[in-house]
Amino acid sequence: xxxxxxxxxxxxxxxxxxxxxxxxxxxxxxxxxxxxxxxxxxxxxxxxxxxxxxxxxxxxxxxxxxxxxxxxxxxxxxxxxxxxxxxxxxxxxxxxxxxxxxxxxxxxxxxxxxxxxxxxxxxxxxxxxxxxxxxxxxxxxxxxxxxxxxxxxxxxxxxxxxxxxxxxxxxxxxxxxxxxxxxxxxxxxxxxxxxxxx
Amino acid sequence: xxxxxxxxxxxxxxxxxxxxxxxxxxxxxxxxxxxxxxxxxxxxxxxxxxxxxxxxxxxxxxxxxxxxxxxxxxxxxxxxxxxxxxxxxxxxxxx
Numbered sequence: 284x285x286x287x288x289x290x291x292x293x294x295x296x297x298x299x300x301x302x303x304x305x306x307x308x309x310x311x312x313x314x315x316x317x318x319x320x321x322x323x324x325x326x327x328x329x330x331x332x333x334x335x336x337x338x339x340x341x342x343x344x345x346x347x348x349x350x351x352x353x354x355x356x357x358x359x360x361x362x363x364x365x366x367x368x369x370x371x372x373x374x375x376x377x378x379x380x381x382x383x384x385x386x387x388x389x390x391x392x393x394x395x396x397x398x399x400x401x402x403x404x405x406x407x408x409x410x411x412x413x414x415x416x417x418x419x420x421x422x423x424x425x426x427x428x429x430x431x432x433x434x435x436x437x438x439x440x441x442x443x444x445x446x447x448x449x450x451x452x453x454x455x456x457x458x459x460x461x462x463x464x465x466x467x468x469x470x471x472x473x474x475x476x477x478x479x480x481x
Numbered sequence: 482x483x484x485x486x487x488x489x490x491x492x493x494x495x496x497x498x499x500x501x502x503x504x505x506x507x508x509x510x511x512x513x514x515x516x517x518x519x520x521x522x523x524x525x526x527x528x529x530x531x532x533x534x535x536x537x538x539x540x541x542x543x544x545x546x547x548x549x550x551x552x553x554x555x556x557x558x559x560x561x562x563x564x565x566x567x568x569x570x571x572x573x574x575x576x
Binding site: 308311363370457461462465468469472476480 | 507
């Protein structure tokens with residue numbers, strides 16, 4: 284065995300990279316870029332339906348729960364604060380802060396998702412009712428699916444945090460879901476503003 | 482131009498910025514539709530202008546290759562930018 288091979292017996296040599304951005308962060312960034320395009324196509328459909336309706340928006344017979352959705356927005360944005368708090372805590376080596384922050388983030392996200400599902404059952408219209416119903420459920424449903432994926436990532440990170448997997452120097456498993464979670468929250472702000480408020 | 486999602490902390494700041502951006506547009510839009518449109522245009526131009534000018538200040542990457550020779554090994558860098566004979570090049574090298 285050569286000297287170089289012996290030096291790398293335990294693990295392969297570190298891969299060369301041309302980007303300043305860490306490969307894991309770059310992967311998440313590219314994924315988010317594709318998600319932005321996906322949401323963009325749904326928003327295009329939404330605005331097309333809205334502009335071509337030529338009537339008051341939302342169309343007659345559609346009362347959206349603006350207040351409940353506003354409270355849900357506050358809950359989701361709050362979960363970004365707890366996520367940020369969790370990561371800042373582990374960067375200082377505070378494991379209890381990490382665990383509390385991740386647990387709170389998960390619970391707030393779960394509350395948002397359950398509230399949205401409950402609101403679906405009380406809306407009074409379905410995806411097949413008309414074009415508004417279709418695009419409303421598509422947009423909010425697409426976002427809800429992203430919240431579900433984010434919750435899955437958060438659950439994995441939370442369980443790992445209770446098993447002592449993260450340190451002040453090694454916390455990629457929290458950093459990457461954190462970026463995703465903030466993106467999901469930003470998309471909800473866009474959805475809430477355009478669909479519920481304006 | 483900065484990538485706003487390069488780290489969790491930057492993504493969090495991006496979220497706060499998005500909340501302020503859409504919050505102002507929503508408030509103006511509820512008051513008056515044209516006011517909402519005006520706020521949207523002004524804020525969008527401002528954000529794009531700021532984003533195009535934003536630069537990330539960070540030191541260059543360390544690109545020093547791993548030293549493979551002995552610690553006391555001496556090396557000579559020869560920059561041969563003219564066609565010369567080998568003997569002529571050797572005479573030019575001064576240790």
